[in-house]
Amino acid sequence: MITQKIILEDTTLRDGEQTPGLAFSTEQKLAIFDALIKIGVRYIEPGIPTMGGDETTALKAMLERKDEALLVAWNRGVRQDIEAGLALGFRAVHIGLPTSRHHLEKSLGRDRTWLIGRATELIKFAKDQDVFVSISAEDVGRTEIPFLQDYAGAVTAAGANRLRLSDTIGIMTPQTYAERVRSVRSVSDIAVQCHCHNDYGLSIANTLAGLEAGATYFHVCVNGIGERAGMPDLAQMTMALKKLYGIDLGIDTTALVALATLVSETTRQPLPIWQPIVGRNIFAHESGIHAKGMLKNAGTFEPFQPDEVGGERRYVVGKHSGRAVVKHVLEGQGVTVDEDLLPACLETVRSEAVRIGGLIEPDILLAIYQTIKTSSGRVRPDTKV
Structure with a gap:
């Protein structure tokens, strides 16, 4: 005290x-x-x-x-x-x-x-x-x-x-x-x-x-x-x-x-992404359970709100992501998501994340989703999602 x-x-x-x-x-x-x-x-x-x-x-x-x-x-x-x-x-x-x-x-x-x-x-x-x-x-x-x-x-x-x-x-x-x-x-x-x-x-x-x-x-x-x-x-x-x-x-x-x-x-020293309080990853969420919880309630997996320190919340897609965050990021790209395609999309996301050893950027996620949607026969190759 x-x-x-x-x-x-x-x-x-x-x-x-x-x-x-x-x-x-x-x-x-x-x-x-x-x-x-x-x-x-x-x-x-x-x-x-x-x-x-x-x-x-x-x-x-x-x-x-x-x-x-x-x-x-x-x-x-x-x-x-x-x-x-x-x-x-x-x-x-x-x-x-x-x-x-x-x-x-x-x-x-x-x-x-x-x-x-x-x-x-x-x-x-x-x-x-x-x-x-x-x-x-x-x-x-x-x-x-x-x-x-x-x-x-x-x-x-x-x-x-x-x-x-x-x-x-x-x-x-x-x-x-x-x-x-x-x-x-x-x-x-x-x-x-x-x-x-x-x-x-x-x-x-x-x-x-x-x-x-x-x-x-x-x-x-x-x-x-x-x-x-x-x-x-x-x-x-x-x-x-x-x-x-x-x-x-x-x-x-x-x-x-x-x-x-x-x-x-x-x-001239990069700020570690996990630097407490101010690091870029302090308000980043990838894990399926964490991201799903955060999307429901912003206080679930953060000790304080990012605007208190001038930070920014991010939802990122990677090996540990679940359907909720994949859907959220795709919707942020203007996509009306077909939820039946999420399991296949998630499987590809995880394989690609392991291959590149990092996160899947939103434009890459969009390309993965488009490819799966096209191959599923739900849209013609020249049709916008």
Whole structure:
């Protein structure tokens, strides 16, 4: 159960762009940014100021609209990074720092005393500039709970507004992630943000568990893009919260398919047809039992209506189709169907579907029906069906 107010923060333009091999142009970043604003996203992590160059150009343009959303600049745990973001005009900054011994010792060559000192120093510096300060506990899955609690206490005392619990390599379960959230909340009133990677396909489950445990903020990316296996998908989180938890985030869900399509085209990565919420097959029906049920009642085999997300229902013909959907598709082609011919038509449809290894397009179905009708002697070869 989620009773607290929760806030979706999109990081498509930061963590999403860190997808290996992906680089957005300024124009592309601004197009995605505009689409996010239009659908109602009000917290956005748009990039990394210290990168300079085209990144700075894009961030400056986005900051012209900073009254429409809180823009959070991502920074390493380095003062110069934070200064770069502040110089551009950001009113919210995030400081990325690891808390696991694995990352501290093997990646940075530092210890936990250094970490708490650095975190405290940077938080106080940023707070002196009167900005919203978010800070990470990166690799939280390999961070012992007692130290995580010590760290949470230290960053809270230093004045941080938010603690991001980053399952950096996606190794946590819903139970262990929720435990980390509860452990922080038991020692501090700091707002907690969920940042869950999808290496085991658990990013959405972990995020929901974190929110149930009391987290306030959570990260998403459009189409679930991001490093390695990516991040929680914006559309999936939005609809899961709306339909399964009764929480409306203020997102225009009717634009979710259009947004997913935009990012798919921008990343040059086809959207899987079975992608939850926005995939082309989400509202497609082939199976005889399913299609027959849907033709009688549109709520039979769909969890919500396609127009809620900007999708489109389709009835398709293939190996598993039954007479009802074959008749429906033929009628859509303007045919007055002779039901006595449906068994033979269906037999041919199934054989052809196996032969081609896919669906039977409506024009091919029409040709099959015409051939069967002609061979049955019910119509002369030159007669229109």
